[in-house]
Amino acid sequence: xxxxxxxxxxxxxxxxxxxxxxxxxxxxxxxxxxxxxxxxxxxxxxxxxxxxxxxxxxxxxxxxxxxxxxxxxxxxxxxxxxxxxxxxxxxxxxxxxxxxxxxxxxxxxxxxxxxxxx
Amino acid sequence: xxxxxxxxxxxxxxxxxxxxxxxxxxxxxxxxxxxxxxxxxxxxxxxxxxxxxxxxxxxxxxxxxxxxxxxxxxxxxxxxxxxxxxxxxxxxxxxxxxxxxxxxxxxxxxxxx
Numbered sequence: 011x012x013x014x015x016x017x018x019x020x021x022x023x024x025x026x027x028x029x030x031x032x033x034x035x036x037x038x039x040x041x042x043x044x045x046x047x048x049x050x051x052x053x054x055x056x057x058x059x060x061x062x063x064x065x066x067x068x069x070x071x072x073x074x075x076x077x078x079x080x081x082x083x084x085x086x087x088x089x090x091x092x093x094x095x096x097x098x099x100x101x102x103x104x105x106x107x108x109x110x111x112x113x114x115x116x117x118x119x120x121x122x123x124x125x126x127x128x
Numbered sequence: 129x130x131x132x133x134x135x136x137x138x139x140x141x142x143x144x145x146x147x148x149x150x151x152x153x154x155x156x157x158x159x160x161x162x163x164x165x166x167x168x169x170x171x172x173x174x175x176x177x178x179x180x181x182x183x184x185x186x187x188x189x190x191x192x193x194x195x196x197x198x199x200x201x202x203x204x205x206x207x208x209x210x211x212x213x214x215x216x217x218x219x220x221x222x223x224x225x226x227x228x229x230x231x232x233x234x235x236x237x238x239x240x241x
Contacts, residue, residue: 053219
């Protein structure tokens with residue numbers, strides 16, 4: 011069964027360092043997402059991406075964050091200067107198509123990348 | 129702003145019981161709603177998606193209902209098994225655009241053998 015793969019599974023970094031989290035969405039999916047989950051808290055939406063541009067972003071997704079699809083398969087989340095409060099599990103997800111078709115935006119999630127900022 | 133609550137927060141049942149998980153959301157202008165399962169330390173698995181025009185969806189032992197006007201959804205699990213033990217998350221879309229899912233805090237289910 012197709013799956014979303016994320017690397018690394020766990021990254022430890024020092025405060026102020028740049029971090030890039032990588033995701034390989036399902037190959038025929040067109041919409042890509044990043045969500046995060048701080049330990050013990052709810053899953054929170056960060057950003058959605060379609061047609062090589064951000065389609066929606068939350069208030070969490072400030073100037074420290076950026077996303078990119080550098081080639082035909084990878085989708086990355088960059089945190090420019092990490093803060094302690096960025097420690098969380100970051101989930102990448104993809105969906106085949108967006109709104110308009112029945113069942114079209116069933117999200118398939120990756121296993122997550124755990125980021126620990128010291 | 130869409131806010132989602134789930135009741136109960138935790139549930140422990142013996143194997144074989146039928147059970148109902150409840151989800152409430154404040155903004156009824158949703159595009160659809162998904163139920164997910166999360167296993168400890170792992171990602172999320174989509175269980176069922178209900179479009180805003182639908183009232184229920186079924187997959188195997190799972191049945192999800194949606195009452196959009198009252199801002200409620202339920203997940204019914206029939207004949208529960210130990211393998212059903214996980215956290216169940218309800219996620220309606222933030223609005224009727226459909227790209228931003230707002231997650232509830234989850235119901236942590238333990239099914240005892």
